Amino acid sequence: MHTEFEEKGVSLFVAEAGSGGEKVRIYFDGQPLDVPAGTSVASALLMSGVRTFRSTPVSASPRAPYCMMGVCFECLVEIDGRPSRQSCLTQVRDGMAIKRQKGASALNVASAEG
Ligand code: FES
Numbered sequence: 346m347h348t349e350f351e352e353k354g355v356s357l358f359v360a361e362a363g364s365g366g367e368k369v370r371i372y373f374d375g376q377p378l379d380v381p382a383g384t385s386v387a388s389a390l391l392m393s394g395v396r397t398f399r400s401t402p403v404s405a406s407p408r409a410p411y412c413m414m415g416v417c418f419e420c421l422v423e424i425d426g427r428p429s430r431q432s433c434l435t436q437v438r439d440g441m442a443i444k445r446q447k448g449a450s451a452l453n454v455a456s457a458e459g
Contacts, residue, residue: 369439386432386443387413387420398422398432399446421446 367382373390380389387410390398397407399421410420413433422443424430428450432443 369437369441371437371439371441371443373443374445380437382437382439384437385413386422386424386430386435386437386441388433389437390422390432390443397445400448402449405448421450423450 368379369382371378371380371386371389373393373395378389378393380393384392387398391410396409398410398419399408400406401408408419408421410433411417412419415431415434418431420432421429422432423446424432424435424443425441428446
């Protein structure tokens, strides 16, 4: 499974050859991706060739998952309109809309006030 997002290089995240199994369709920046059901968003995107998940607020440096266990926060993306979701801790779901996060997400003051 290769996408327009794929960059040159070797990835540790590739689907096993001949691995069938159930797939779900997710959308990354509007592009449909068929990925294995039950995987994390981070794993699914990495298997699909995505290498930049977000950019930093100050220098716009590209960032990608690092720890894959919820510690580093390098994997933040927008999922179904909700910003700053940890993609390594979120399981893919059919129809899920994921967007690359650019810079800092806006604060939702209304929800913070209760
Ligand atoms: S990859 Fe580190 S928190 Fe998700």
